[in-house]
Amino acid sequence: MAKLAPEKRIIEIKPVADPNAKVYPRSVKGRFQNWRVIMVWLTQIVFYGLCWLPWNSRQAVLFDLDLRRFYFFDFVLWPQDTIYLTILLLLSALALFLFTAVAGRLWCGYACPQTVYTEIFLWVEKLIEGDRPARIKLDAAPTSARKVGKKTLKHSIWLGIALWTGLTFVGYFTPIRDLLAGIGHGTTGAWEVFWVLFYGGATYGMAGFMREHMCKYICPYAQFQFVMFDHDTLIIAYDAERGEPRGTRPKKADPSALGLGSCIDCGVCVQVCPTGIDIRDGLQLECIGCAACIDGCDQVMDKVGYPRGLIRYSTENAVQHHYGRSEIIRRAVRIRTLLYLLAFLGIAGATGWSLATRAPLKLAIQKDRTVLYREADNGRIENTFQIQLTNASEQDRRFRIQAKGIADIAIAGNGELEVPAAALRDLTLEVSVPAGALDSGSHPIVFEVSDESDPRRRVEGKASFWMP
Ligand code: SF4
Ligand code: SF4
8 A cells, every 4th residue: 555655755746748738627516616616706706896895985995006095994004104015915925824834725726816717717618618528529629600609608708707807906996986987988097998908818818728827837826835835734635545556346346355445546536627637646736725626536435435535635644644633633733833823923913003003193394404493583492393294094183283392392373283184284383492491402302293183193203403
């Protein structure tokens, strides 16, 4: 019986017989296919639907590149907040490392846009051209009105889905209602048209034609993620110890009497594979972890009356040492995964706290450097400051500005400023102190800006006051 040696390479890189041969995945039913269908619906409801959701009189999620603002429900992020987008990327990377180390290619198999759109395009293909044998037959058949009609219909629907996908994508950067109205009136900008066609074309090409080639040769994540695998990472595993020697057999025959394992060599696992590989050759770079072969093989096992799980989610160590589910779960907790988890939770927690407590108010202060100080008629020493206040909330607000740090420091005027929602205002402030109150040179002061309707919402900024 074949056993995996502990030092065996995690990924087998085997030459593919004909890498350009078209793959005709056979449709399959089963629990993992059900999960894939659920994931397609979930991801697409969110993707196609979220851009239509109104929030505070605008689109709930919008990257407004013109105004350089990112709206996400109640959060409005400004260019100064790009740190949050950087942290989001860092968290995504950490989550990916953690997820891959524990669960292998679950992302590829269930949620990656390439997988999801390929799945959608395959549904359309199957609906129009039929399942695998019918599609192979149709492609091999000479050109006919029926063949041209089917192909035209399929590509028309594919193009419709692809263009709507491109439109939806651009709808996260230009409000989607304005975008559609612009298309209706022929006033859409050239760049918007370009990006709709670009993303639409990319969807059409990648889900309709490139399919498994994207995963095999182009996707960088597919290429580097295996360095994150170890012998306790969840993979799709063929139980060679149980399955071999493989071979066909008469119905109801006792495999042990024939010296055979459980694999009846029916080829279903290969036919359902969207990347066209044979998982019985071992885990391969091309395996996207979609589990279609598990569903296919389970159906076969049910038919011949053998226990399910000849192909199953497992780990290399579990297959080799016959670990049960609890041991597999226990071994998911290891130093590497714990470090990823701690880093993820630490950064996510700090970012969440920072977002929850940040004042939707930003202050920038600049000292007028042309005149460091001035002696006013009333005998006080004046310094001029340029203040820029950004109201990052979505309500008009009135702010009170105070200067602190020097005894009897005062601001000319009432020190109040009204800033409309999601806008910024500049203000010139004359700040004065009594002559002789301080030595010559610069002295630190602090500007405090608070919201008149809620004084807890306030920010402070440091500056220097110059004395003659
Ligand atoms: S589907 Fe199962 S039984 Fe059929 S060839 Fe694949 S592993 Fe063997
Ligand atoms: S080998 Fe199985 S899990 Fe891997 S891509 Fe093919 S069908 Fe999906």
